[in-house]
Amino acid sequence: MARTADPVKREELLNGVVGYLERHGIGEMSLAPMAEALGTSKRMLLYYFGDRAELLAQALDASRPQLGEMFARVTTADEFVDAARTLWRELSRGGERRNVRLLLQVLSLAVTDPQTYGEAARDAVDVMIAPIAEALSVIGYPADSACARATLVVSGLRGLCQDGLVTADRPRVDAAAELLIAASVA
Known part of the structure:
Protein backbone atom coordinates (compact mmCIF):
# COMPACT_ATOMS: atom_id res chain seq x y z
CA MET A 1 0.00 0.00 0.00
CA ALA A 2 1.32 3.46 -0.97
CA ARG A 3 2.15 5.98 1.74
CA THR A 4 0.08 9.11 2.05
CA ALA A 5 2.07 12.31 1.62
CA ASP A 6 2.61 14.17 4.89
CA PRO A 7 0.94 17.59 4.42
CA VAL A 8 3.08 19.23 7.11
CA LYS A 9 6.31 17.98 5.51
CA ARG A 10 5.03 19.05 2.09
CA GLU A 11 4.30 22.58 3.36
CA GLU A 12 7.76 22.79 4.97
CA LEU A 13 9.38 21.67 1.74
CA LEU A 14 7.32 24.13 -0.32
CA ASN A 15 8.39 27.01 1.93
CA GLY A 16 11.98 25.85 1.59
CA VAL A 17 11.65 25.64 -2.20
CA VAL A 18 10.29 29.20 -2.36
CA GLY A 19 13.18 30.47 -0.25
CA TYR A 20 15.71 28.55 -2.31
CA LEU A 21 14.34 29.90 -5.59
CA GLU A 22 14.28 33.45 -4.22
CA ARG A 23 17.97 33.13 -3.28
CA HIS A 24 19.26 31.16 -6.28
CA GLY A 25 16.86 32.01 -9.09
CA ILE A 26 15.13 29.66 -11.48
CA GLY A 27 17.09 30.00 -14.71
CA GLU A 28 19.32 27.05 -13.91
CA MET A 29 16.90 25.34 -11.51
CA SER A 30 18.13 21.84 -10.80
CA LEU A 31 16.38 19.56 -8.33
CA ALA A 32 19.48 17.80 -6.99
CA PRO A 33 21.25 20.90 -5.56
CA MET A 34 17.90 22.23 -4.33
CA ALA A 35 17.13 18.99 -2.54
CA GLU A 36 20.58 18.92 -0.96
CA ALA A 37 20.20 22.52 0.25
CA LEU A 38 16.80 21.64 1.73
CA GLY A 39 18.08 18.54 3.48
CA THR A 40 16.03 16.13 1.40
CA SER A 41 16.39 14.15 -1.82
CA LYS A 42 15.42 14.77 -5.42
CA ARG A 43 13.18 11.73 -5.11
CA MET A 44 11.25 13.33 -2.22
CA LEU A 45 10.80 16.58 -4.14
CA LEU A 46 9.34 14.59 -7.02
CA TYR A 47 7.17 12.59 -4.59
CA TYR A 48 5.64 15.74 -3.12
CA PHE A 49 5.46 17.92 -6.24
CA GLY A 50 5.36 15.63 -9.28
CA ASP A 51 7.86 17.26 -11.59
CA ARG A 52 9.95 20.38 -12.01
CA ALA A 53 7.17 22.34 -13.78
CA GLU A 54 4.64 21.53 -11.06
CA LEU A 55 7.17 22.39 -8.36
CA LEU A 56 7.70 25.79 -9.97
CA ALA A 57 3.95 26.38 -10.38
CA GLN A 58 3.33 25.55 -6.72
CA ALA A 59 6.25 27.72 -5.57
CA LEU A 60 4.86 30.66 -7.56
CA ASP A 61 1.42 30.07 -6.12
CA ALA A 62 2.79 29.93 -2.57
CA SER A 63 4.81 33.12 -3.04
CA ARG A 64 2.03 35.18 -4.63
Whole structure:
Protein backbone atom coordinates (compact mmCIF):
# COMPACT_ATOMS: atom_id res chain seq x y z
CA MET A 1 0.00 0.00 0.00
CA ALA A 2 1.32 3.46 -0.97
CA ARG A 3 2.15 5.98 1.74
CA THR A 4 0.08 9.11 2.05
CA ALA A 5 2.07 12.31 1.62
CA ASP A 6 2.61 14.17 4.89
CA PRO A 7 0.94 17.59 4.42
CA VAL A 8 3.08 19.23 7.11
CA LYS A 9 6.31 17.98 5.51
CA ARG A 10 5.03 19.05 2.09
CA GLU A 11 4.30 22.58 3.36
CA GLU A 12 7.76 22.79 4.97
CA LEU A 13 9.38 21.67 1.74
CA LEU A 14 7.32 24.13 -0.32
CA ASN A 15 8.39 27.01 1.93
CA GLY A 16 11.98 25.85 1.59
CA VAL A 17 11.65 25.64 -2.20
CA VAL A 18 10.29 29.20 -2.36
CA GLY A 19 13.18 30.47 -0.25
CA TYR A 20 15.71 28.55 -2.31
CA LEU A 21 14.34 29.90 -5.59
CA GLU A 22 14.28 33.45 -4.22
CA ARG A 23 17.97 33.13 -3.28
CA HIS A 24 19.26 31.16 -6.28
CA GLY A 25 16.86 32.01 -9.09
CA ILE A 26 15.13 29.66 -11.48
CA GLY A 27 17.09 30.00 -14.71
CA GLU A 28 19.32 27.05 -13.91
CA MET A 29 16.90 25.34 -11.51
CA SER A 30 18.13 21.84 -10.80
CA LEU A 31 16.38 19.56 -8.33
CA ALA A 32 19.48 17.80 -6.99
CA PRO A 33 21.25 20.90 -5.56
CA MET A 34 17.90 22.23 -4.33
CA ALA A 35 17.13 18.99 -2.54
CA GLU A 36 20.58 18.92 -0.96
CA ALA A 37 20.20 22.52 0.25
CA LEU A 38 16.80 21.64 1.73
CA GLY A 39 18.08 18.54 3.48
CA THR A 40 16.03 16.13 1.40
CA SER A 41 16.39 14.15 -1.82
CA LYS A 42 15.42 14.77 -5.42
CA ARG A 43 13.18 11.73 -5.11
CA MET A 44 11.25 13.33 -2.22
CA LEU A 45 10.80 16.58 -4.14
CA LEU A 46 9.34 14.59 -7.02
CA TYR A 47 7.17 12.59 -4.59
CA TYR A 48 5.64 15.74 -3.12
CA PHE A 49 5.46 17.92 -6.24
CA GLY A 50 5.36 15.63 -9.28
CA ASP A 51 7.86 17.26 -11.59
CA ARG A 52 9.95 20.38 -12.01
CA ALA A 53 7.17 22.34 -13.78
CA GLU A 54 4.64 21.53 -11.06
CA LEU A 55 7.17 22.39 -8.36
CA LEU A 56 7.70 25.79 -9.97
CA ALA A 57 3.95 26.38 -10.38
CA GLN A 58 3.33 25.55 -6.72
CA ALA A 59 6.25 27.72 -5.57
CA LEU A 60 4.86 30.66 -7.56
CA ASP A 61 1.42 30.07 -6.12
CA ALA A 62 2.79 29.93 -2.57
CA SER A 63 4.81 33.12 -3.04
CA ARG A 64 2.03 35.18 -4.63
CA PRO A 65 0.45 38.10 -2.74
CA GLN A 66 -3.05 37.39 -1.46
CA LEU A 67 -4.79 39.92 -3.68
CA GLY A 68 -8.20 38.44 -2.99
CA GLU A 69 -7.82 39.53 0.61
CA MET A 70 -6.44 42.98 -0.29
CA PHE A 71 -9.25 43.80 -2.72
CA ALA A 72 -12.16 41.79 -1.22
CA ARG A 73 -13.88 44.64 0.60
CA VAL A 74 -13.45 47.30 -2.08
CA THR A 75 -16.73 49.10 -2.83
CA THR A 76 -15.54 52.58 -3.83
CA ALA A 77 -12.80 54.12 -5.96
CA ASP A 78 -11.12 55.48 -2.80
CA GLU A 79 -11.07 52.00 -1.26
CA PHE A 80 -9.62 50.65 -4.50
CA VAL A 81 -6.83 53.24 -4.40
CA ASP A 82 -6.10 52.30 -0.77
CA ALA A 83 -5.96 48.58 -1.65
CA ALA A 84 -3.70 49.28 -4.65
CA ARG A 85 -1.39 51.37 -2.45
CA THR A 86 -1.25 48.49 0.04
CA LEU A 87 -0.34 46.16 -2.82
CA TRP A 88 2.40 48.56 -3.97
CA ARG A 89 3.86 48.81 -0.45
CA GLU A 90 3.87 45.01 -0.13
CA LEU A 91 5.52 44.55 -3.52
CA SER A 92 8.09 47.30 -3.13
CA ARG A 93 8.89 47.25 0.59
CA GLY A 94 6.97 44.56 2.41
CA GLY A 95 6.97 40.82 2.66
CA GLU A 96 6.20 40.36 -1.03
CA ARG A 97 9.32 42.20 -2.22
CA ARG A 98 11.42 39.02 -2.37
CA ASN A 99 8.67 37.23 -4.28
CA VAL A 100 8.69 39.88 -7.01
CA ARG A 101 12.17 38.77 -8.07
CA LEU A 102 10.91 35.21 -8.54
CA LEU A 103 7.92 36.36 -10.57
CA LEU A 104 10.05 38.62 -12.77
CA GLN A 105 12.39 35.71 -13.52
CA VAL A 106 9.52 33.44 -14.53
CA LEU A 107 7.99 36.09 -16.77
CA SER A 108 11.33 36.77 -18.46
CA LEU A 109 12.03 33.09 -19.01
CA ALA A 110 8.53 32.58 -20.44
CA VAL A 111 9.42 34.94 -23.29
CA THR A 112 12.44 32.87 -24.37
CA ASP A 113 11.25 29.43 -23.25
CA PRO A 114 7.45 29.35 -23.43
CA GLN A 115 7.35 25.53 -23.45
CA THR A 116 8.85 25.37 -19.99
CA TYR A 117 7.69 28.59 -18.32
CA GLY A 118 4.74 29.89 -20.37
CA GLU A 119 1.93 28.23 -18.46
CA ALA A 120 3.30 29.20 -15.04
CA ALA A 121 3.81 32.79 -16.21
CA ARG A 122 0.30 33.07 -17.68
CA ASP A 123 -1.21 31.64 -14.50
CA ALA A 124 0.80 34.07 -12.37
CA VAL A 125 -0.55 37.02 -14.36
CA ASP A 126 -4.16 35.75 -14.52
CA VAL A 127 -4.31 35.05 -10.80
CA MET A 128 -3.26 38.62 -10.03
CA ILE A 129 -5.59 40.28 -12.55
CA ALA A 130 -8.78 38.43 -11.53
CA PRO A 131 -9.31 39.85 -7.99
CA ILE A 132 -8.38 43.36 -9.08
CA ALA A 133 -10.77 43.20 -12.05
CA GLU A 134 -13.48 41.92 -9.71
CA ALA A 135 -12.96 44.89 -7.37
CA LEU A 136 -13.12 47.29 -10.31
CA SER A 137 -16.37 45.64 -11.45
CA VAL A 138 -17.81 46.11 -7.97
CA ILE A 139 -17.11 49.83 -8.12
CA GLY A 140 -18.93 50.12 -11.44
CA TYR A 141 -16.60 49.45 -14.36
CA PRO A 142 -17.94 47.17 -17.11
CA ALA A 143 -16.17 43.79 -17.33
CA ASP A 144 -13.95 44.69 -20.32
CA SER A 145 -12.87 48.00 -18.80
CA ALA A 146 -12.34 46.40 -15.37
CA CYS A 147 -10.09 43.75 -16.90
CA ALA A 148 -8.09 46.32 -18.89
CA ARG A 149 -7.70 48.53 -15.81
CA ALA A 150 -6.65 45.53 -13.70
CA THR A 151 -4.06 44.70 -16.35
CA LEU A 152 -2.79 48.27 -16.14
CA VAL A 153 -2.40 47.94 -12.36
CA VAL A 154 -0.76 44.51 -12.39
CA SER A 155 1.57 45.06 -15.34
CA GLY A 156 2.31 48.65 -14.42
CA LEU A 157 3.20 47.92 -10.79
CA ARG A 158 5.23 44.89 -11.85
CA GLY A 159 7.19 47.06 -14.30
CA LEU A 160 7.74 49.66 -11.60
CA CYS A 161 8.98 46.94 -9.25
CA GLN A 162 11.53 45.95 -11.88
CA ASP A 163 12.52 49.59 -12.39
CA GLY A 164 12.97 50.00 -8.64
CA LEU A 165 15.08 46.86 -8.36
CA VAL A 166 17.31 48.00 -11.22
CA THR A 167 17.66 51.71 -10.43
CA ALA A 168 16.94 51.92 -6.67
CA ASP A 169 15.32 55.32 -7.40
CA ARG A 170 12.53 54.88 -4.87
CA PRO A 171 11.11 58.45 -4.95
CA ARG A 172 10.70 58.45 -8.73
CA VAL A 173 9.25 54.93 -8.83
CA ASP A 174 6.88 55.63 -5.91
CA ALA A 175 5.64 58.79 -7.65
CA ALA A 176 5.03 56.78 -10.82
CA ALA A 177 3.12 54.14 -8.82
CA GLU A 178 0.87 56.85 -7.37
CA LEU A 179 0.13 58.16 -10.88
CA LEU A 180 -0.56 54.66 -12.17
CA ILE A 181 -2.93 53.83 -9.31
CA ALA A 182 -4.82 57.12 -9.77
CA ALA A 183 -5.07 56.53 -13.53
CA SER A 184 -6.57 53.09 -13.00
CA VAL A 185 -9.74 54.62 -11.55
CA ALA A 186 -9.73 57.96 -13.40
